Amino acid sequence: MSQYLEIFIDESKEHLQTINEQLLELEKSPADLSIVNEIFRSAHTLKGMSATMGFEDLANLTHQMENVLDGIRNHKITVTPELLDIVFRAVDDLEAMVNSIAEGGDGKRDVREVVQQLKQIEQGEPPVVKTKQEPISAVPSLIQTYGEFEYNVLQQSKEQGFHTYEIFVKLRADCLLKAARVFMVFEALNQAGEVIKSNPSVELLEEEKFDQEFIVTVVSKETSEQLYQRIIKVSEIEEVTVTAIDVDQLRAGQGTQSQSTQSETEAAVTVENEEQKEKEATHKQTAANKTIRVNIERLDILMNLFEELVIDRGRLEQISRELNHPELHETVERMSRISSDLQNIILNMRMIPVETVFNRFPRMVRQLARDLGKKINLEIIGAETELDRTVIDEIGDPLVHLLRNAIDHGIETPEVRRAKGKPEEGTVKLKAYHSGNHVFIEIEDDGAGINREKVIQKAISKGIISKQNAVNLTDKQVYELIFASGFSTADKISDVSGRGVGLDVVKSTIESLGGSVTIDSQEGVGSVFSIQLPLTLSIISVMLVEIQNEKYAIPLSSIIETAIIKKEDILHAHHQKVIDFRGKVVPLLFLKDVFEVPVVKEEEEFFSVVIVRKGEKMAGLVVDSFIGQQEVVLKSLGNYLTSVFAISGATILGDGQVALIIDCNVLIK
Amino acid sequence: MMGVQETELKVIVFQLQDEEYAIPVQQVRSIEKVQHITRVPRTPKFVKGVINLRGVVTPIIDLRERFGIEALPFNEQTRVIIVALDEIEVGLIVDAANDVLDIPVKSIEPPPEVIEALEADYINGVAKVGKRLLILLNLEKVLDNKKSVF
Numbered sequence: 062m063s064q065y066l067e068i069f070i071d072e073s074k075e076h077l078q079t080i081n082e083q084l085l086e087l088e089k090s091p092a093d094l095s096i097v098n099e100i101f102r103s104a105h106t107l108k109g110m111s112a113t114m115g116f117e118d119l120a121n122l123t124h125q126m127e128n129v130l131d132g133i134r135n136h137k138i139t140v141t142p143e144l145l146d147i148v149f150r151a152v153d154d155l156e157a158m159v160n161s162i163a164e165g166g167d168g169k170r171d172v173r174e175v176v177q178q179l180k181q182i183e184q185g186e187p188p189v190v191k192t193k194q195e196p197i198s199a200v201p202s203l204i205q206t207y208g209e210f211e212y213n214v215l216q217q218s219k220e221q222g223f224h225t226y227e228i229f230v231k232l233r234a235d236c237l238l239k240a241a242r243v244f245m246v247f248e249a250l251n252q253a254g255e256v257i258k259s260n261p262s263v264e265l266l267e268e269e270k271f272d273q274e275f276i277v278t279v280v281s282k283e284t285s286e287q288l289y290q291r292i293i294k295v296s297e298i299e300e301v302t303v304t305a306i307d308v309d310q311l312r313a314g315q316g317t318q319s320q321s322t323q324s325e326t327e328a329a330v331t332v333e334n335e336e337q338k339e340k341e342a343t344h345k346q347t348a349a350n351k352t353i354r355v356n357i358e359r360l361d362i363l364m365n366l367f368e369e370l371v372i373d374r375g376r377l378e379q380i381s382r383e384l385n386h387p388e389l390h391e392t393v394e395r396m397s398r399i400s401s402d403l404q405n406i407i408l409n410m411r412m413i414p415v416e417t418v419f420n421r422f423p424r425m426v427r428q429l430a431r432d433l434g435k436k437i438n439l440e441i442i443g444a445e446t447e448l449d450r451t452v453i454d455e456i457g458d459p460l461v462h463l464l465r466n467a468i469d470h471g472i473e474t475p476e477v478r479r480a481k482g483k484p485e486e487g488t489v490k491l492k493a494y495h496s497g498n499h500v501f502i503e504i505e506d507d508g509a510g511i512n513r514e515k516v517i518q519k520a521i522s523k524g525i526i527s528k529q530n531a532v533n534l535t536d537k538q539v540y541e542l543i544f545a546s547g548f549s550t551a552d553k554i555s556d557v558s559g560r561g562v563g564l565d566v567v568k569s570t571i572e573s574l575g576g577s578v579t580i581d582s583q584e585g586v587g588s589v590f591s592i593q594l595p596l597t598l599s600i601i602s603v604m605l606v607e608i609q610n611e612k613y614a615i616p617l618s619s620i621i622e623t624a625i626i627k628k629e630d631i632l633h634a635h636h637q638k639v640i641d642f643r644g645k646v647v648p649l650l651f652l653k654d655v656f657e658v659p660v661v662k663e664e665e666e667f668f669s670v671v672i673v674r675k676g677e678k679m680a681g682l683v684v685d686s687f688i689g690q691q692e693v694v695l696k697s698l699g700n701y702l703t704s705v706f707a708i709s710g711a712t713i714l715g716d717g718q719v720a721l722i723i724d725c726n727v728l729i730k
Numbered sequence: 731m732m733g734v735q736e737t738e739l740k741v742i743v744f745q746l747q748d749e750e751y752a753i754p755v756q757q758v759r760s761i762e763k764v765q766h767i768t769r770v771p772r773t774p775k776f777v778k779g780v781i782n783l784r785g786v787v788t789p790i791i792d793l794r795e796r797f798g799i800e801a802l803p804f805n806e807q808t809r810v811i812i813v814a815l816d817e818i819e820v821g822l823i824v825d826a827a828n829d830v831l832d833i834p835v836k837s838i839e840p841p842p843e844v845i846e847a848l849e850a851d852y853i854n855g856v857a858k859v860g861k862r863l864l865i866l867l868n869l870e871k872v873l874d875n876k877k878s879v880f
Contacts, residue, residue, distance in 0.1 A: 365785030656771035
């Protein structure tokens with residue numbers, strides 16, 4: 062059961078996401094019926110699934126929503142922003158229910174108000190074409206829609222003397238082997254004719270992903286009574302209804318529906334669109350079938366196991382070198398190549414597109430814009446950019462903050478924008494892309510930009526900087542002040558982007574992920590917040606160094622460069638050894654002293670120095686030799702050794718030994 | 731099942747200096763041979779460093795040094811007993827791992843007062859099994875480094 066529940070929750074979330082996305086689309090083009098159909102499909106599946114799983118409230122609300130959608134589809138209800146607000150609210154409720162189920166709750170929720178509102182919408186419009194469409198709205202799930210292809214098949218069958226029937230089958234509630242009964246029904250029908258279509262689809266029926274009922278469309282030369290007799294013979298069936306369908310009327314019915322608001326050509330376009338959508342849908346489905354869900358923990362285990370393999374690989378390599386056996390050598394080399402390919406694949410498996418974070422933003426932006434009385438167009442670029450799962454989990458909240466900031470403080474109200482000669486609708490661009498070993502996420506708005514003077518005044522009044530300092534600040538430094546804690550540039554404090562508490566949290570969150578955030582702005586034109594993130598948290602690039610007999614790793618992100626200096630180049634200043642490095646005085650830190658490394662080697666005439674930085678400050682770390690650059694897997698030292706001085710973690714090297722990773726931020730004071 | 735008092739305790743028995751110690755099997759994850767240990771700087775002396783235990787970086791404590799017994803070079807008999815307590819997983823270096831025993835709960839007595847004060851802290855009790863005297867280790871105390879050398 063729990064295993065089904067997991068699938069149910071995952072799929073429900075996916076369907077809700079689809080509904081969300083499509084509703085936003087619908088708002089942009091309210092006349093596009095293919096969108097409504099898409100939403101309807103998702104809602105319908107959701108209804109079926111939740112009813113099967115026994116979540117009545119969920120099923121009821123979805124059902125009510127479906128009725129409204131059906132009304133839209135049949136042109137009884139017109140799409141307005143107000144209507145969508147209510148539908149969105151219903152979706153929010155659905156989401157809350159699914160989340161409650163995911164957290165082990167019962168998924169119950171008081172949805173009477175929303176249901177009431179939906180009902181009002183459903184009945185609110187005068188039933189213009191009531192007589193014709195009454196049966197449709199009464200039992201919306203009973204009527205199937207047919208694509209062009211299916212329609213053609215029906216048409217041809219008719220020409221060959223077949224009759225078309227829609228058969229509604231209801232299984233008994235205590236039916237144990239639903240799939241088996243479905244199979245028997247299909248078997249019986251195939252003896253008499255041919256099954257053209259079923260709802261839910263055959264795949265779903267086979268997987269028992271349906272409630273007690275399903276509908277099949279059949280072409281047959283037999284009468285409805287004969288068909289009825291065939292099916293009712295299958296045991297555990299409660300109810301069978303066979304309805305004869307006139308194919309021409311079906312076509313005509315669909316035609317008039319489209320014509321009621323649209324011209325002939327437009328209707329044709331809609332049909333075409335629908336067809337295309339359908340194709341896309343099937344396409345999507347096949348793609349979806351090729352992926353499986355894997356618990357991230359399993360991937361971690363896989364990774365750990367693989368690392369063990371790497372250790373043995375290291376040993377094998379060593380042994381083969383010692384034995385100097387050409388065949389063994391060749392085999393080991395091949396194995397090494399394969400295992401490094403394997404490593405790439407395993408690491409890639411942990412990557413997921415930022416889309417999973419981005420896709421909740423359009424809703425949020427829409428709501429915010431409505432709340433604030435602004436017009437905003439959110440452009441999302443590069444949603445397919447991939448990031449490590451752990452980074453994805455952390456990046457959501459900072460992005461929400463920055464987006465809210467851009468909408469609240471950045472984009473002006475329509476009146477102001479008009480006065481400035483800008484289009485009324487502000488644009489917020491959310492852009493993600495890869496560059497080198499990093500992923501960049503940019504939030505760009507074409508709003509008011511940052512007012513340098515205002516920021517400085519505020520910073521002085523808050524005591525963040527002094528008046529004297531303020532004069533010499535570069536623009537960048539001024540913008541940085543926005544990230545200081547206790548800062549808010551909006552004259553009017555709104556509950557949207559808070560009181561400036563957010564941005565310093567944003568900065569620290571991003572930095573804790575090993576990333577950085579910068580601002581660029583031009584007053585009156587807009588601002589760009591740019592976030593730089595490492596591709597993954599678990600793998601970092603390091604420089605391996607040797608100190609006496611011990612190996613340490615220094616993250617490349619903090620290294621400026623490496624140098625070899627002569628002993629006599631070392632200067633003394635305030636009891637501190639320093640070097641003159643490209644015109645700057647850089648203090649030296651002897652790591653063998655810092656880490657109390659047991660000395661086994663003679664001191665040499667030359668020192669190997671790694672120049673590292675923290676912000677503007679630099680330091681030279683003196684080591685014995687450089688081993689080289691390497692990608693390593695970051696590991697924690699466990700719960701026993703917490704807060705070891707200047708060590709941020711450990712990694713396992715190719716030979717299976719552990720090397721410690723140096724935390725340069727602590728070493729630079 | 732419920733309500734029945736457990737009458738026997740399954741323990742791993744290991745050797746340290748001349749004495750035999752015991753840890754309940756539930757707390758033991760595995761027993762390993764000594765492998766390369768990476769020293770971790772600026773930690774207490776009894777923390778020998780960390781090892782790579784099947785992909786997990788695991789800290790290693792030398793029990794001899796933890797108990798203030800003179801350290802010996804490792805030999806063929808030396809073992810690392812990986813123990814787990816709550817969220818903490820640590821390896822203990824011991825002279826040898828000897829046995830797995832079921833000891834009757836009744837045979838466990840509180841630690842005798844004559845044992846050296848420092849060591850008594852780390853002991854839950856003493857069990858007599860035949861002629862052998864097993865010292866039951868108090869892992870909580872052994873792994874609690876808050877109040878020691880730091």
